Amino acid sequence: xxxxxxxxxxxxxxxxxxxxxxxxxxxxxxxxxxxxxxxxxxxxxxxxxxxxxxxxxxxxxxxxxxxxxxxxxxxxxxxxxxxxxxxxxxxxxxxxxxxxxxxxxxxxxxxxxxxxxxxxxxxxxxxxxxxxxxxxxxxxxxxxxxxxxxxxxxxxxxxxxxxxxxxxxxxxxxxxxxxxxxxxxxxxxxxxxxxxxxxxxxxxxxxxxxxxxxxxxxxxxxxxxxxxxxxxxxxxxxxxxxxxxxxxxxxxxxxxxxxxxxxxxxxxxxxxxxxxxxxxxxxxxxxxxxxxxxxxxxxxxxxxxxxxxxxxxxxxxxxxxxxxxxxxxxxxxxxxxxxxxxxxxxxxxxxx
Amino acid sequence: xxxxxxxxxxxxxxxxxxxxxxxxxxxxxxxxxxxxxxxxxxxxxxxxxxxxxxxxxxxxxxxxxxxxxxxxxxxxxxxxxxxxxxxxxxxxxxxxxxxxxxxxxxxxxxxxxxxxxxxxxxxxxxxxxxxxxxxxxxxxxxxxxxxxxxxxxxxxxxxxxxxxxxxxxxxxxxxxxxxxxxxxxxxxxxxxxxxxxxxxxxxxxxxxxxxxxxxxxxxxxxxxxxxxxxxxxxxxxxxxxxxxxxxxxxxxxxxxxxxxxxxxxxxxxxxx
Numbered sequence: 001x002x003x004x005x006x007x008x009x010x011x012x013x014x015x016x017x018x019x020x021x022x023x024x025x026x027x028x029x030x031x032x033x034x035x036x037x038x039x040x041x042x043x044x045x046x047x048x049x050x051x052x053x054x055x056x057x058x059x060x061x062x063x064x065x066x067x068x069x070x071x072x073x074x075x076x077x078x079x080x081x082x083x084x085x086x087x088x089x090x091x092x093x094x095x096x097x098x099x100x101x102x103x104x105x106x107x108x109x110x111x112x113x114x115x116x117x118x119x120x121x122x123x124x125x126x127x128x129x130x131x132x133x134x135x136x137x138x139x140x141x142x143x144x145x146x147x148x149x150x151x152x153x154x155x156x157x158x159x160x161x162x163x164x165x166x167x168x169x170x171x172x173x174x175x176x177x178x179x180x181x182x183x184x185x186x187x188x189x190x191x192x193x194x195x196x197x198x199x200x201x202x203x204x205x206x207x208x209x210x211x212x213x214x215x216x217x218x219x220x221x222x223x224x225x226x227x228x229x230x231x232x233x234x235x236x237x238x239x240x241x242x243x244x245x246x247x248x249x250x251x252x253x254x255x256x257x258x259x260x261x262x263x264x265x266x267x268x269x270x271x272x273x274x275x276x277x278x279x280x281x282x283x284x285x286x287x288x289x290x291x292x293x294x295x296x297x298x299x300x301x302x303x304x305x306x307x308x309x310x311x312x313x314x315x316x317x318x319x320x321x322x323x324x325x326x327x328x329x330x331x332x333x334x335x336x337x338x339x340x341x342x343x344x345x346x347x348x349x350x351x352x
Numbered sequence: 353x354x355x356x357x358x359x360x361x362x363x364x365x366x367x368x369x370x371x372x373x374x375x376x377x378x379x380x381x382x383x384x385x386x387x388x389x390x391x392x393x394x395x396x397x398x399x400x401x402x403x404x405x406x407x408x409x410x411x412x413x414x415x416x417x418x419x420x421x422x423x424x425x426x427x428x429x430x431x432x433x434x435x436x437x438x439x440x441x442x443x444x445x446x447x448x449x450x451x452x453x454x455x456x457x458x459x460x461x462x463x464x465x466x467x468x469x470x471x472x473x474x475x476x477x478x479x480x481x482x483x484x485x486x487x488x489x490x491x492x493x494x495x496x497x498x499x500x501x502x503x504x505x506x507x508x509x510x511x512x513x514x515x516x517x518x519x520x521x522x523x524x525x526x527x528x529x530x531x532x533x534x535x536x537x538x539x540x541x542x543x544x545x546x547x548x549x550x551x552x553x554x555x556x557x558x559x560x561x562x563x564x565x566x567x568x569x570x571x572x573x574x575x576x577x578x579x580x581x582x583x584x585x586x587x588x589x590x591x592x593x594x595x596x597x598x599x600x601x602x603x604x605x606x607x608x609x610x611x612x613x614x615x616x617x618x619x620x621x622x623x624x
Contacts, residue, residue: 105441233463237455239442246404247433248508249425249456294442297463 024291028305032087035309039083039316040075047071056080082319085209085217086312089270090280092221094307095300096263097281098288099228102235102296103259104164107289111267111281114167114260115174119148120271122178125185125198132194137201138213138272142220145268148174149260162256164242203330204275206315217273224266228300231259235296279336280307286343353380353415353511355401355544360410361569362393362400369569370396374410376573378561380511380542383534385555385576388565389589394548395436397565398514401546402431414512428456432505434515437498443488446481446500447472453504468507475503479533495526502533513537515547519554527551531558552593552608555580564588577606590614 040052047055051067055075058065065072096111104113112118123144127136155170156162189195228235237250238259245252270277287310288302311332318331356377363369370393378384386394399405401412403419411418414430422430432453444452447469454468464472476482481499484492489500498518505513515534519527535558537543549555555562555576562579564572566588572579585593585608592612597604 102442107441230461234455234460236444236448237452240440240452241435241438243399243404244433244435247402247428247431247435247505248452249428251424255460289442293448294444295448 024302028302032305032308032312035312036083036087039086039312040079042316042320043074043079044320045070045074047075051075081211081214082206082209082315083312084214085206085273086315087308088214088218088221089206089274089277090284090307090309090311091304092225092266092270092307093277093280093311094284094288094303095225095228096266097307098285098296098299098303099235099259099263100281101285102239102299103256103263104168105239105241107286108282109168110278111263112175112276112278114152114171114264115148115178116145116264116267117271117276118175118178118182119151120145120268121202121276122182122185123147124201124272124275125182125189128194128198128201129185129189134197134201134208138217141272142268144178145271146264148178149264149268151177153257153260162253201275204277206274209274213273217269221266221269224262224264224269225304227258227262228266231255231262232300233295233297235259235300239296277311277332279332279340280311283336283340283343284310286340290343353542353544354378354413355512355546356413356416357401358410358413360400360407360412362396362405362408363569364396370567371565371571372569374563374571374573376561376563378544378546380544381538382560383538383545383547383558384561384563385559386546386548386563386565387550387552387555387580387588389567392565392567394565395516397563398433398516398546398548402433402514403427425456428510429508430511432508432510432513434498434501434505434513434518436516436520437494437501439490439497443490446476446484446487446489446492449489449500450476450503450507453507456508471509472503472507475506478506479503495522495529498522498526498530499533502530506537510543512544513546515545517548517550520550527554534558552580552585556595556606556608580608586614 037049037052037056040056041047041049047067051071052075054063055067055072057063059076093111097109100109100111100113101107120141123140123142124137126144127140128134152167152170152174153162155173156166158166186195186198189198234250234255237245237248238252238255240248242252245255267281284307285299285303288299288306291306292298292302314331314335354377357374360374361369361372363371376384386397388394396405400407403412413419414422414427419427440449450472451464451468454464454471458464458468473482473485476485479499479502481496481503484496484500487496489497492500502515502518513534518534519530522530531554534545534547538545538558547559559576561574562572562576564579564584572584572588580595582593582595585591585595590613591610592614594609594611595606596609597606599605
């Protein structure tokens with residue numbers, strides 16, 4: 001046994017992680033906050049960071065206003081809800097992506113794998129058609145997103161068990177079904193009125209962000225994220241083959257159900273708040289893996305932070321770069337796709 | 353400390369039993385080798401014994417109690433399972449991978465602590481792979497990965513260890529290393545070891561008991577020297593073999609030489 005060559009030679013370069021993490025962990029905690037303050041300052045009406053911070057703290061501390069009233073309105077009423085929304089949605093999508101990838105033991109899985117987004121898109125279109133008002137859209141999207149997941153789970157069940165293979169196929173079937181139904185809704189929608197509303201909504205946007213949306217979205221999403229956070233080490237066990245996971249004393253079927261429900265809840269809420277935002281849930285976990293390694297105990301927190309940073313950065317750029325806003329789902333893909341291609345090339349198809 | 357199988361039967365399809373009337377018991381420090389042609393159900397046997405698949409008849413007793421008397425997590429604190437070596441989609445470090453073996457001892461939301469890490473490091477040292485701690489599981493050799501999987505099973509501190517073809521795909525030397533470790537675990541730590549293998553010679557080398565599966569519901573069980581005979585090899589594998597004793601480093605070692613295919617053998621074995 002002694003002749004097994006010393007590991008140092010073959011240890012991946014990522015062995016440096018241990019020493020790097022002392023810098024990385026604080027950075028991943030602090031960066032979203034710094035970026036958030038920066039995002040509050042940027043826009044058509046520029047606010048100084050000092051003023052932005054003072055306005056924020058004046059909400060909880062008695063600070064004499066040294067800023068103009070318009071600055072307070074811009075920061076608190078227009079930018080803050082949107083910044084918060086970008087942070088939560090980015091974090092939520094990245095975490096549910098990391099959880100789904102871990103659960104399926106497959107790094108190419110995205111949060112939309114079980115047809116959640118297609119179901120939510122259909123639900124949104126249906127409520128737009130029925131009520132001709134955007135107020136009920138999040139509820140419709142959320143309900144049908146979860147319905148889609150339940151249908152996928154039901155299709156995949158055989159003898160009380162769901163194999164991962166069946167789950168993926170069931171997700172494909174569910175997504176296809178809801179996309180067909182969505183196409184039908186678009187076809188019957190009024191091309192002058194409801195059709196554009198449906199199309200714009202599906203493209204995804206954070207423009208409609210409000211404290212009301214945050215008030216119901218954050219607790220729901222928080223619940224899902226909290227469950228995934230608590231199970232983050234267990235996700236390592238779940239990423240092994242089913243036989244291995246069971247032999248490590250894990251109730252695979254029950255755990256799978258819990259993780260899928262939590263991750264679906266998070267995804268469905270993000271879709272109902274801001275439409276279908278692709279790429280974040282697929283790419284961010286990979287970026288996180290490159291930084292902190294594959295262990296989900298570190299990967300879940302890192303994904304949250306990087307997802308929040310990424311979506312906030314993208315949203316701020318989309319909001320400030322042009323006078324007409326770029327729909328939210330476009331920029332992540334335009335930036336995300338080449339970046340993902342670069343990662344794939346660099347990793348030579350093997351993830352580490 | 354014991355493992356007993358009572359009058360157990362299993363078949364994937366009705367009327368096509370893989371095993372019928374399996375009935376044997378193993379006690380502390382014993383090694384049982386399971387032999388049989390491809391498709392005879394060696395992996396299925398491990399799955400049914402450990403309760404991952406249900407026996408169609410009969411039962412498994414762990415330390416005298418039926419599996420149903422244990423909670424899922426409680427059971428796997430007594431049992432360790434070493435799967436056939438395969439790489440994972442994610443590159444976990446060796447230490448992280450081995451720590452997963454503590455999972456049956458940890459609460460659903462718990463993460464391994466200092467004590468678990470100490471146990472893992474002890475096991476890594478025992479298997480002489482402590483230097484691999486920080487290496488990535490997809491960057492080490494097949495033999496090293498097999499040792500990592502054995503370590504992962506051992507950190508669960510089991511009293512019964514199941515190994516599914518632990519020495520397949522390994523070179524000559526790594527095979528011996530694995531066999532020596534299994535022997536030490538049985539002799540020194542008094543573990544019950546159940547090991548699937550394709551190599552009758554390995555059964556001769558370390559096993560106290562042998563279970564030979566015919567793949568058609570028949571089996572032979574007993575002490576290695578009594579069960580593993582030229583006749584049994586011919587009946588089970590359709591291979592004419594010679595068993596001889598050689599003098600090696602001052603001790604008598606029994607070895608099996610496959611000589612020729614048995615042309616009269618009925619090739620009805622299911623293939624996998």
